[in-house]
Amino acid sequence: MENLLEVKNISIDLKTRDNYKKLADNVSFNIGKKQSFGIVGESGCGKSITALSIMQLLSYPLKVSSGQIFFDSKKGKVDLLSLKNNEIRRLRGNEISMIFQEPMTALDPIFTIEQQIVETLKFHKDLNKKEMKDMALDMLKKVGIPRAEQILNEYPHQLSGGMLQRIMIAIALICKPKLLIADEPTTALDVTIQAQILELMNELKESYDTSIIMITHDLGVIAETCERVAVFYSGQVVEEADVAALFHNTAHPYTSGLLKAVTSIGDKSKELYTIPGMVPAGGHMPKGCRFEERCSKAVTICKEKAPELIEIEEGHKCRCWLYNESGDDK
Amino acid sequence: MRSYIIRRLLALIPVLIGISLCIFLILQLIPGDVVSGLLGIEENPELRAQLEKKFGLDQPLYKQYWDWISKVLQGDFGRSFRTDKEIFPEIMSRFKITAQLTFMAAFISCLIGIPLGILSALKRNSWVDGIIRVIALLGVSVPGFASATLLILFLSLVFQYYPPVGYVGFFEVPSVNMQIMILPSVILGTSMSGSVMRMTRSSVLEILRQDFIKTIRAKGAPEKIVIFTHALKNGLIPIITLIGMQIGSLLGGAVVTEQIFSIPGLGLMTLTAINQRDYPVIQGCVLFIAFIYVMVNLLVDILYTYVDPRITYK
Amino acid sequence: MKTIIDILKTIIGIIKELIKDPMGRIGFIGVLIIIILSVLAPLIAPYDITEMFTRDKLTAPGSQYLFGTDNFGRDVFSRVIFGAKVSLKVGIVSVGISATLGLIFGVTAGYFEGKVDNIIMRFMDILFAFPSILLALFIVSVLGPNITNTMIAIGIVNTPVFTRTVRASVISVKSMEYITSATSIGLKPINIILRHIVPNILAPFTVQATLALSGAILTEASMSFLGLGIQPPDPSWGSMLNESRKYMETSPWLVIFPAIFIIFTILSFNILGDSLRDVLDPKLKL
16 A cells, blocks of 8 residues: 555534534645655644544544545555454554643543553553553653653653653554544643653654644644645635645635744734634534635635535645646635 | 541440430420320429429429430440339440341341342343342332231131241250241341342442453453452442441331331330330430441441442542 | 522423433322322211221221221321321421421531531531431430321431531531632621522532431331331321231231332332422532
8 A cells, every 4th residue: 555544534423412513624734754744724623533533532422424534554555443342452452542732631630640651551561560560661752751760650640741641652652553533632731741752752743653643723733843734724625735835835715824823922002813713513514614604715616515625736736716736726 | 547547436435425416406396295295184383393303304404404415325324114123224225235236137138138139130131130129129119018918818818827926045045036037137128128229230230341351351251250359349339338328227127127026126115115205215226226326327428438449538 | 689589480490301201201190199188188088087887997908998997997098198197297397397496506516617517517526426227216216106206307407417518518618719709798697598509509409308207207107116106096008018917918018108108108209209300410509
């Protein structure tokens, strides 16, 4: 398989009392090997649930209603969504790992750090107690935890957010997975700690040859860590490109809006830029483009028909009526 | 750790004093007075004076209280008005019987309640869950005496079975003792299991909603480990508290069951004393039961600190 | 200012929400049945409850005596219906006592905190230190077993639970911002309590009251069963069940009907309380 992960036409539904809301609509993207891929968008745009769906971690009332996710596993190409329980769990924590946003609540409060790191090894490897402890120690040192020997015996509530996130990374990488999914790993941390964690992730990515999916709402994080990025809006991918192209050759008006909002922060003379309007609610999708209401560049067709995600340049996709297949402006 | 226990014990002292004061003062509210009750119709001034002196009723209130409480601390609960037997030894021997009943009931309630509670949580909103919740509701809503009476009715009509009368201690003839104790324990236990089921269900569901469960699944854990190693262990904490409270309250509250099955326990002793207006016995029993209840709750709190590492001994 | 109409509207709204859920419907109807029975008891009961039909002692249920007669020849059906009235009366009055006391103590402890809080909660701890039925029996043994003292005893026994619930609600509401702003603009404590705090604690309070009602009925039945609650010849399901034990084998109807009614009543209140909790939980304001 050429790519490591191929997400194809994923739609995710949320079951409500009498109906269902489509929270992710026909999402597709590919992750390459040893690649760091960013997924950016505001809260509720569907980025987290798409990530959770990769390892079948969605539970009722969320459900993947259509699509496939192909992964280049040790046993060849598999459709992750078609795997049975015991098959997918062999991959979890082993070939694909995930870390989450809130390190303070992400670990079981009544078990020690050692027990929780070693648990992953117990699920996937056949080692004795000493070997596992040594691996755990080694991993803790690799993620930059001082006094690792001591930390092993402590409980989560005794440690800080930054430490816990490092431990989460240790747990995630201990089996040397091919893919690490990081769902807003630094959002809950102080800015200085944030920088440290991102740096750590970059280093580890190099030494472990792991691809990373970095989910965030912060373009700054994307700029620092990612090679390629997909922009989500209202359950759809609206732009996908290499990071450089995204920043310098921005295509979609929403992406431009995001960039403008970020860059206006340092600008003391003007007001902070915000994208006017609000994200459409899940159940009431307009028949045209979902961003049309808030778009400064909207034209008549935007209200009538929903645009498709097309390749406007090599390696640069966009979902907007402003562009044609070969990248000419309309 | 030890200092924590000591501190908790010290904090208990005002509560225990308060309890004893409460009991003592409530008994002062008796309309008419104790001696009249004893004398009956014959009002004999000499006899009255004699009795008053004997029971120390001619002393001022605070002295009466002090006399009583200082004797209690030495293990002397006084003597019964009716039988003139020492109260404390009787309390202790009866307590063992009630304790046996209580622990058997608690064991049964856990045996039924915890597994069904877990099942109910895992199969949330399915028909299995529905049935279990109804059973739990019945457990909580059907009073012990109603289910006991109905059960005895059923057994006598259908099987011509009557619960054995006359108590036999466990260490004397275990088989007969079990025969006597099994029915009341089952009644009490199934009653208790209702709240255990509900507490287990809500506790497990609450835990399964937590973030760390996601992490454990993401690590590749089989569902069994998620439920039993992580969710249940975390969920056990409030369940332990509940069971502790129930044990504590059963030690005095099994009164009805003891009455129906003629089990000579502490509850029945208290009830008989109440019916006979045997005030020293009432006083002693209520004090003892309250004391045990408080101690059991303390023990549960201490157990709590062992189970949950987040509790610090501040 | 909330008018009676507004309050009624809210109550009707809650009932509507309640009925949507099947369990809520069951609980509501069950409780309604009991209330109707107790209110209309004098009209529904075919016979006088103390009248003894000496020639018809221990008759099985039939067309003349719907639930049969007891060992004194009294009509069981009439007695059971009046038993509903008694149980409900005891339940409501005793819960009224504990709810009122609980409200006063709980609001005082929660609002003022500090020493006042400490003293009140210590006192509640002491009351809590007794298993509830034991405490009720103890109080009644001292005051004398009759219906009034039973209500007082159960009222006292349930006060700590109410106090704790109210206090917890008050403390959590107190920390909310609109209370701090009310205080900062100079509203007097009593105004704050009445206008802002009380409406917001009504939801957990109502749920607690409903569940306490079922508990009170259960306690009264247990006490009467032991002979220390409602005294004969007044009808109480508990004492009727107790008296029936002697004649159990020959006259099982004496056991079955009071038992069914006790279970039905307590069950209905519990189901109603549970469903109310589900309905009221997200919505807190009156």
